[in-house]
Amino acid sequence: MTNFLSFTGRVMGIEDFPIVQNNPQSGCYKLFSLTNRDGSIVNFVVEPTTYFVDHVKVKVGDIVTGFYDANAPAPLIYPPQYRAIVMAEDNPNYxxxxxxxxxxxxxxxxxxxxxxxxxxxxxxxxxxxxxxxxxxxxxxxxxxxxxxxxxxxxxxxxxxxxx
Incomplete structure (x- = not known):
């Protein structure tokens, strides 16, 4: 059973996230940097398997929520960095x-x-x-x-x- 936690914030940056140098998968992974209203920052590694609710294309400035496995290993760095399992853009309708x-x-x-x-x-x-x-x-x-x-x-x- 996966223990899901989430972080909601404004996307401040999206960049390629290299897994291994000179890898054919280069460009398939992204790093989304989010900042919430309190100024806390979280980076999400977005993989080809990350599910985007409504298949939205997220851009800098959007408010999104990233869901991640709280039991998965994560590097002890600042800002924290998690593997995004699901990403959802803020929507006032649901x-x-x-x-x-x-x-x-x-x-x-x-x-x-x-x-x-x-x-x-x-x-x-x-x-x-x-x-x-x-x-x-x-x-x-x-x-x-x-x-x-x-x-x-x-x-x-x-x-x-x-x-």
Missing amino acids: FVTVSFFNSQLLSSDGNLKLNLSRQTEIILENSQDFNGNPANRNLVVIYGATTRSIPAQTTPYKIIVLC
Whole structure:
């Protein structure tokens, strides 16, 4: 089970991130530098497998949230540098959460419970339909209003299953 954490900030820079010198993969990896309102900085390594919600093209100046595995090894440097698993551009029309959801569709932090409906679109990262049960999986959840209960409950617009 992946322990997802996130950092939201304005993109201050995007540059190529060389993995190995003279590598054919050169240019396939990017380093996104984000700064939040408090002035904290985080760098995200964006790989070819990083999932971008709505397949947006992020540019300098955009406000984005990077989701990463808190249990993955990270270099002890400043600013901190994490491998981005999911990136989501700030959107006033919906919220995005990335988490492991158990058999009751409760997020691993216990803060969000999903109530599926027939209108909830459930897809894979490649935008193909997912026909199985989304429970007990890592999910990207796109949703709107929630209840004020604990945990908050929502009927998501879309779920992306991270296989």
